[in-house]
Amino acid sequence: MVEHLETSNDATITLPRITDRIPTVVVDDAHVIYRVHKGAGGGTTPVAALRRLVKRTSAPNVQEVHAVKGVTFTAYRGEAIGLIGSNGSGKSTILRAIAGLLPVNRGAVYTQGQPSLLGVNAALLNDLSGERNVALGCLAMGMHPDDVARMTPEIIEFSGINERGDFASLPMRTYSSGMAARLRFSIAAAKKHDVLLIDEALATGDKGFRKRSEQRVRELREGAGTVFLVSHQLSSVRDTCERTIWLESGLIRMDGPTDDVIRAYEAFANKK
Numbered sequence: 001m002v003e004h005l006e007t008s009n010d011a012t013i014t015l016p017r018i019t020d021r022i023p024t025v026v027v028d029d030a031h032v033i034y035r036v037h038k039g040a041g042g043g044t045t046p047v048a049a050l051r052r053l054v055k056r057t058s059a060p061n062v063q064e065v066h067a068v069k070g071v072t073f074t075a076y077r078g079e080a081i082g083l084i085g086s087n088g089s090g091k092s093t094i095l096r097a098i099a100g101l102l103p104v105n106r107g108a109v110y111t112q113g114q115p116s117l118l119g120v121n122a123a124l125l126n127d128l129s130g131e132r133n134v135a136l137g138c139l140a141m142g143m144h145p146d147d148v149a150r151m152t153p154e155i156i157e158f159s160g161i162n163e164r165g166d167f168a169s170l171p172m173r174t175y176s177s178g179m180a181a182r183l184r185f186s187i188a189a190a191k192k193h194d195v196l197l198i199d200e201a202l203a204t205g206d207k208g209f210r211k212r213s214e215q216r217v218r219e220l221r222e223g224a225g226t227v228f229l230v231s232h233q234l235s236s237v238r239d240t241c242e243r244t245i246w247l248e249s250g251l252i253r254m255d256g257p258t259d260d261v262i263r264a265y266e267a268f269a270n271k272k
Helices: 046-055 091-098 131-142 145-159 177-188 207-222 234-240 258-271
Strands: 001-004 012-016 023-038 059-075 080-083 107-109 194-197 226-230 243-248 253-259
Touching: 001 177, 012 107, 023 091, 023 131, 023 226, 046 059, 059 091, 059 145, 059 253, 080 091, 080 234, 080 258, 091 194, 091 226, 107 194, 131 145, 131 177, 177 207, 207 226, 207 234, 226 234, 234 258, 243 258, 253 258
Parallel strands: 080 226, 080 243, 194 226
Antiparallel strands: 001 012, 023 059, 023 107, 243 253
């Protein structure tokens, strides 16, 4: 954007205008390369490694998988950004790179504060109850103990894990995968984040939970946070994100308004 300044001699000077959009994530020509061991003797397990030692066979070959190939974009405070694409397109990989869980081999990722990847900051322990996991997850995110005590009942109610009994008092190992995913989302969404990264969490649960989750994403965005949502549920992306990035084979295929990007993606998917 530019600003025009009128002078006394009728000349016009063009000055840059500083935008009020505040960047929270800058991904600059990021490349992520996995090294996959694929070798003789049947894999990389300890048994396979011992077998190779005994038989004196060669070490596994290393195959490189270029998962993200020069991705560049900037996310701003107050945005909710959807990430869509075919399986293996690099969506979850770029989230993990933003969270700092995967190093980039080339390029750079810059973030404001510490991004929170759903399910990492609120890790769940199978031998502890859901209620205890809520408390530990909130404390791990830096919440004050008084706030944790106040918000724990709200988090449990939001997750819906007690709809079929008092599961909050039972060990996490008794939960279904869907219940655990709902509780992870509920814990992570209880705190305001500069950057919240959500990978498929809104695909779990019934229609009521999805609606609550989508509303919570909108609240986080309106609270000056930035939300990234990876989902194969295009309806969730359409309902919660005003901007969407379409990744395909590790490259950005399209970045723009959600309706436009989803329309193009659906046309592409229908041709496959």
